Amino acid sequence: MKTPEKIILIGGGLSGLTLAYLLAEKNVETLVLEASPRLGGRIQTVKGNLGTPMELGATWFAEKHCHLSTLIEELQLQKFPQFSKGLSLFQTKSFEPPQKFFVPEAEAPSYRLAGGTKTLTDALAQKLESKNIRLNARVIRIREADDTVTVETESGEVFKAAKVVLCLPPQLAASRIEFSPALPKHVQEILPTVQTWMAGAVKFTLEYAEPFWRMAGYSGMLYSHAGVIAEMYDHTNFEEDKYGFTGFLSSGAASYTQEVRKEFVLRQLDELLGEKALKPTAYFDKVWTDEFVLAGSPVIQRPHQNNGHPLLQKSYINEKLLFCGTETASEFAGYMEGAIQAARGVVERLCNH
Numbered sequence: 001m002k003t004p005e006k007i008i009l010i011g012g013g014l015s016g017l018t019l020a021y022l023l024a025e026k027n028v029e030t031l032v033l034e035a036s037p038r039l040g041g042r043i044q045t046v047k048g049n050l051g052t053p054m055e056l057g058a059t060w061f062a063e064k065h066c067h068l069s070t071l072i073e074e075l076q077l078q079k080f081p082q083f084s085k086g087l088s089l090f091q092t093k094s095f096e097p098p099q100k101f102f103v104p105e106a107e108a109p110s111y112r113l114a115g116g117t118k119t120l121t122d123a124l125a126q127k128l129e130s131k132n133i134r135l136n137a138r139v140i141r142i143r144e145a146d147d148t149v150t151v152e153t154e155s156g157e158v159f160k161a162a163k164v165v166l167c168l169p170p171q172l173a174a175s176r177i178e179f180s181p182a183l184p185k186h187v188q189e190i191l192p193t194v195q196t197w198m199a200g201a202v203k204f205t206l207e208y209a210e211p212f213w214r215m216a217g218y219s220g221m222l223y224s225h226a227g228v229i230a231e232m233y234d235h236t237n238f239e240e241d242k243y244g245f246t247g248f249l250s251s252g253a254a255s256y257t258q259e260v261r262k263e264f265v266l267r268q269l270d271e272l273l274g275e276k277a278l279k280p281t282a283y284f285d286k287v288w289t290d291e292f293v294l295a296g297s298p299v300i301q302r303p304h305q306n307n308g309h310p311l312l313q314k315s316y317i318n319e320k321l322l323f324c325g326t327e328t329a330s331e332f333a334g335y336m337e338g339a340i341q342a343a344r345g346v347v348e349r350l351c352n353h
């Protein structure tokens, strides 16, 4: 088996960190360059004032996500099923009372990670040497230089490696990174059309001192066509001693200030679950359009458009540049499973060819 020399991974999200972890197991040296001040990318767990792990990004996964399940086991992390017992609510119209329904226990439930999804990216990062991860290192240029590639960051630092792997959404690679020599025209044309999963989503999360909805027989699950909350789920922690909700706001919510979004969220919950909803111990939300996920590119409405495109499975710049990232996966593209599958695919191509 041929072992490649040092490889630079651009992006410290789940795909980049998984790739670094898998390559470290094969004694391949990597350097992860991450633009933002934190690792994790679209995985972002924050803590409420009472210490509840609260998800602003990726939250749920399923048994059928085999690569993710294997990695979770390997890293000795704990999964637990999403709570769904009790009455769920469906608001069809703002002027009608909500419909109440019971969700039957799922044969294949959604799972969450104890401690929050961030425990996954934290566990991967802990397996890497800290000198091989650079935060605040936004890559702006990739250049072929004889039989190496140079990678330049916004701050002017230049790194050299045998190969480079782009572990970020293709839309970002197209709009934010200059390639020399230029990528083939058909690749340049495809990259901006590859939908970045969840770009434009508005996720919110609330923390409460007690699970007043559970006590009143509600599951915490809400679907609404009427209010600012479009989808909501119980967000109680694994130990069942910290409580809250998480979910998605309607897309129009992105145009309000966070203050207004919070006010609308609490008003909707007050109407549906009573006035205890008005006293959360923490509220967070995030509009996923920032410079680390979309950076001014348009939100592509068609889900998974051109995800896993065959051109994303090829190498460029004389075999020195590869694509990784969940949007390149041939299965479960967009999801955490896709990010891991993509990383495994790249390892296969780098080490077995």
Ligand SMILES: Cc1cc2nc3c(=O)[nH]c(=O)nc-3n(C[C@H](O)[C@H](O)[C@H](O)COP(=O)(O)OP(=O)(O)OC[C@H]3O[C@@H](n4cnc5c(N)ncnc54)[C@H](O)[C@@H]3O)c2cc1C
Pocket: 010, 011, 012, 013, 014, 015, 016, 033, 034, 035, 036, 039, 040, 041, 042, 043, 056, 057, 058, 059, 060, 061, 137, 138, 139, 140, 167, 168, 169, 172, 176, 177, 197, 198, 199, 201, 202, 203, 288, 291, 292, 293, 324, 325, 326, 327, 334, 335, 336, 337, 338, 339
């Ligand atoms: C709101 C939301 C909810 C989600 N819910 C779920 C869910 O429940 N289940 C599920 O399976 N998946 C979910 N996902 C999707 C999941 O988060 C992604 O599939 C996964 O995290 C993607 O990992 P990635 O490494 O491919 O990309 P990313 O996480 O996007 O990582 C890319 C990294 O590259 C960095 N970067 C960008 N530009 C540069 C540059 N120029 N130089 C250097 N670094 C750069 C970014 O800062 C980022 O850290 C959700 C996503 C969001 C946003």
